[in-house]
Amino acid sequence: MAKIYVVGIGPGKKGDMTFRAYDALEKSDVIIGYKTYIDLIKEYFPEKELISSPMKKEVDRCREVVEIAESGKTVSLISSGDAGIYGMAGIMLEIVPESIETEIIPGVTASNAAAATAGAPLMHDFATISLSDLLTDWDLIKKRVDLASQGDFVISLYNPKSKGRTTQIEDAAEIMLKYKSPETPVAIVRNAGREDERVTAATLGTMLEHEIDMLTVIIIGNSKTFMKNGKIITPRGYKY
Amino acid sequence: MAKIYVVGIGPGKKGDMTFRAYDALEKSDVIIGYKTYIDLIKEYFPEKELISSPMKKEVDRCREVVEIAESGKTVSLISSGDAGIYGMAGIMLEIVPESIETEIIPGVTASNAAAATAGAPLMHDFATISLSDLLTDWDLIKKRVDLASQGDFVISLYNPKSKGRTTQIEDAAEIMLKYKSPETPVAIVRNAGREDERVTAATLGTMLEHEIDMLTVIIIGNSKTFMKNGKIITPRGYKY
Numbered sequence: 001m002a003k004i005y006v007v008g009i010g011p012g013k014k015g016d017m018t019f020r021a022y023d024a025l026e027k028s029d030v031i032i033g034y035k036t037y038i039d040l041i042k043e044y045f046p047e048k049e050l051i052s053s054p055m056k057k058e059v060d061r062c063r064e065v066v067e068i069a070e071s072g073k074t075v076s077l078i079s080s081g082d083a084g085i086y087g088m089a090g091i092m093l094e095i096v097p098e099s100i101e102t103e104i105i106p107g108v109t110a111s112n113a114a115a116a117t118a119g120a121p122l123m124h125d126f127a128t129i130s131l132s133d134l135l136t137d138w139d140l141i142k143k144r145v146d147l148a149s150q151g152d153f154v155i156s157l158y159n160p161k162s163k164g165r166t167t168q169i170e171d172a173a174e175i176m177l178k179y180k181s182p183e184t185p186v187a188i189v190r191n192a193g194r195e196d197e198r199v200t201a202a203t204l205g206t207m208l209e210h211e212i213d214m215l216t217v218i219i220i221g222n223s224k225t226f227m228k229n230g231k232i233i234t235p236r237g238y239k240y
Numbered sequence: 241m242a243k244i245y246v247v248g249i250g251p252g253k254k255g256d257m258t259f260r261a262y263d264a265l266e267k268s269d270v271i272i273g274y275k276t277y278i279d280l281i282k283e284y285f286p287e288k289e290l291i292s293s294p295m296k297k298e299v300d301r302c303r304e305v306v307e308i309a310e311s312g313k314t315v316s317l318i319s320s321g322d323a324g325i326y327g328m329a330g331i332m333l334e335i336v337p338e339s340i341e342t343e344i345i346p347g348v349t350a351s352n353a354a355a356a357t358a359g360a361p362l363m364h365d366f367a368t369i370s371l372s373d374l375l376t377d378w379d380l381i382k383k384r385v386d387l388a389s390q391g392d393f394v395i396s397l398y399n400p401k402s403k404g405r406t407t408q409i410e411d412a413a414e415i416m417l418k419y420k421s422p423e424t425p426v427a428i429v430r431n432a433g434r435e436d437e438r439v440t441a442a443t444l445g446t447m448l449e450h451e452i453d454m455l456t457v458i459i460i461g462n463s464k465t466f467m468k469n470g471k472i473i474t475p476r477g478y479k480y
Contacts, residue, residue, distance in 0.1 A: 008352075015260035018250065018348060022259075059480040082348070084355045090363035091478050098469040106348045106356040106433075108258060108322070112248075115324045116346035123330035124376070125384055127367045127393065135477030136364070144365055144391040151387040152380070153367065193346075229338040237375030238331050240299040 002069040004100055006089045008082040008107025011193025012040050016108050024105055025076050030068050032061060033078035033088075040194075041078065058088065062095045069100050082109035086130055086158055110192050111156040114217040117199050118187035119231030121219045126154035131161070131168040138168070145172045149179040154225065154234055157218040169218075173208055176220060180204055185232045187219040188212060201232055242309040244340055246329045248322040248347025251433025252280050256348050264345055265316050270308050272301060273318035273328075280434075281318065298328065302335045309340050322349035326370055326398055350432050351396040354457040357439050358427035359471030361459045366394035371401070371408040378408070385412045389419040394465065394474055397458040409458075413448055416460060420444055425472045427459040428452060441472055 005024040010016035025031055025045055031038070035052040042050055053061040061077065068075040079087030089104045096102050115122040127148035133141060148155050155176065160169045176184075182205025190198045190213070200210050204220055212218065225234040245264040250256035265271055265285055271278070275292035282290055293301040301317065308315040319327030329344045336342050355362040367388035373381060388395050395416065400409045416424075422445025430438045430453070440450050444460055452458065465474040 008356075010258065013260075015263070016258050016346065018256050018258050019262075020253075020255035023255070059478050082352050082356075084352060084360045084362050086363065086476065089356070089360035090473050090476050091480075093360050093468065093471050093473050094475060094478075095480060104356040104360065106256065106352040108346045108348060109352060112322050112324060112346040112349060116248075116322075116329070116344040120324045120329035120333050120344065122324050123326065125367070125369045125381075127365070127388065129365045140392070141365075144393060147387040147391040148367065148393075151384040153384060153388075228333065231333050233330050233333050235334060236326070236330050238299050238334075240331075240335060 002072050002100065003074045004065055004069050004092070004096060004102040005076040005105060006083045006092050006102065007076045007078045007105045008084065008087060009037060009041055009078050009080055010108040011081055011110055011113040013193055014044060016113060016193050018107060021105050021107055027074060028076040029073040030075045031078060032065060032075060037078050037080050040080065058091055059095070062092050065092065066096055066100065082107045085109045110158065110217045111219065113193035114187060114189035115219060117189055117192060117197060118201065118219065119233050121187055121221055121225060121232045121234050122154055122156065123234040123236050124154060124222060126156055128156045128158065130158040131172060132159040133168065142171060142175060145175045149176045152222045154222045155220045159214060160216055160218050161212045162214045169212055170208060173204065176204055180220065181223070185221045185225045185227050187232050188216060190216045192217055201227060201230065242312050242340065243314045244305055244309050244332070244336060244342040245316040245345060246323045246332050246342065247316045247318045247345045248324065248327060249277060249281055249318050249320055250348040251321055251350055251353040253433055254284060256353060256433050258347060261345050261347055267314060268316040269313040270315040271318060272305060272315060277318050277320050280320065298331050299335070302332050305332065306336055306340065322347045325349045350398065350457045351459065353433035354427060354429035355459060357429055357432060357437060358441065358459065359473050361427055361461055361465060361472045361474050362394055362396065363474040363476050364394060364462060366396055368396045368398065370398040371412060372399035373408065382411060382415060385415045389416045392462045394462045395460045399454060400456055400458050401452045402454045409452055410448060413444065416444055420460065421463070425461045425465045425467050427472050428456060430456045432457055441467060441470065
């Protein structure tokens with residue numbers, strides 16, 4: 001019986017993929033995803049039918065997945081990180097007819113991978129916010145950055161900047177500085193969990209001096225976050 | 241050379257563990273963790289020295305890890321889910337001397353596993369909040385629930401209730417209802433990613449009628465979250 005898997009393949013390297021994710025890809029006749037993600041997994045599945053799909057064609061990609069499943073094949077739709085966090089799980093479930101079995105397989109999301117590389121900045125309550133205003137009103141995003149800062153949440157920012165979208169991270173930094181100290185430790189992680197991963201420990205006051213792009217996740221600490229031995233740590237509150 | 245791994249083993253089943261997590265445990269002389277987590281992995285590593293450590297002894301556990309590493313052994317300290325999310329990564333990095341190499345290995349955290357089971361509720365900006373006031377001031381937690389609700393964040397609640405702590409989830413529900421509709425879809429997931437996983441689709445208005453305990457993660461949608469074919473979906477905003 002045909003089946004759809006929506007698979008979070010983790011940040012990039014096979015090591016951060018789960019056994020269940022790998023097994024789903026192994027069981028699939030077809031693997032489909034955004035080209036960058038197909039490139040990440042193709043060496044492990046050279047014998048599979050792999051379909052690269054362009055960015056901004058997410059709805060078309062899901063319709064293609066449904067067609068493939070309806071033809072009787074098992075198909076995996078992949079997202080990097082966790083498919084349920086700014087990935088393909090939502091739109092796939094919106095589009096798929098109830099008659100086709102669909103399983104969502106969770107993965108290590110980019111902010112978790114970035115946090116592990118930088119130390120342990122996400123150890124306490126945190127807010128995850130995408131700065132992309134392609135599908136979300138910018139005023140709502142700004143409001144969320146403001147409220148999360150007021151609440152002294154650790155803040156994890158996805159999609160902080162792209163070629164055509166450069167001012168959002170500046171506005172976000174300005175909003176956060178209304179409530180958070182400029183000394184707040186910040187992890188800037190590019191290509192988290194991939195071959196060319198790069199981690200920069202900065203502060204909220206200095207983070208805009210560093211290179212930031214679409215492949216970067218930025219984690220801004222709370223009022224208790226500190227640096228030790230080059231690692232960024234948000235304490236849970238244990239006494240020792 | 242001795243080394244410390246701090247390993248997120250995922251929610252429970254081996255399938256949701258990453259290859260890197262498994263490899264770290266395989267390479268370790270000793271695996272140490274809270275008893276429930278040791279029980280989850282012991283069948284895969286019957287030949288290893290496994291040390292179960294009681295709850296609320298997190299600092300002692302980390303000191304023991306340092307001692308084992310100083311004796312020349314490679315040791316893995318395990319947390320369920322992701323060690324960097326309310327897990328052991330923070331306190332371990334606070335305590336470990338710089339001379340001992342320490343690697344944090346990220347994992348699939350409980351809310352990601354819970355979300356995948358329930359559908360795709362975390363597809364948009366979300367706030368993760370622990371309702372445990374053991375180490376955090378209850379007024380700050382309430383403030384965070386309030387601000388996250390004002391910001392129309394999806395909210396993921398860890399540690400919603402324990403035997404001795406029963407009123408926090410009631411207070412949290414009341415605060416969320418100031419801003420969120422009682423019809424907001426809610427996923428109540430007990431033992432996410434474990435053998436006896438149970439998912440209940442409820443609403444913010446009815447969620448307190450369901451069983452909630454320490455092993456439960458609760459995900460409360462945003463104003464756009466909806467139910468379809470039994471799945472809870474937060475749309476990213478794609479048009480179709």
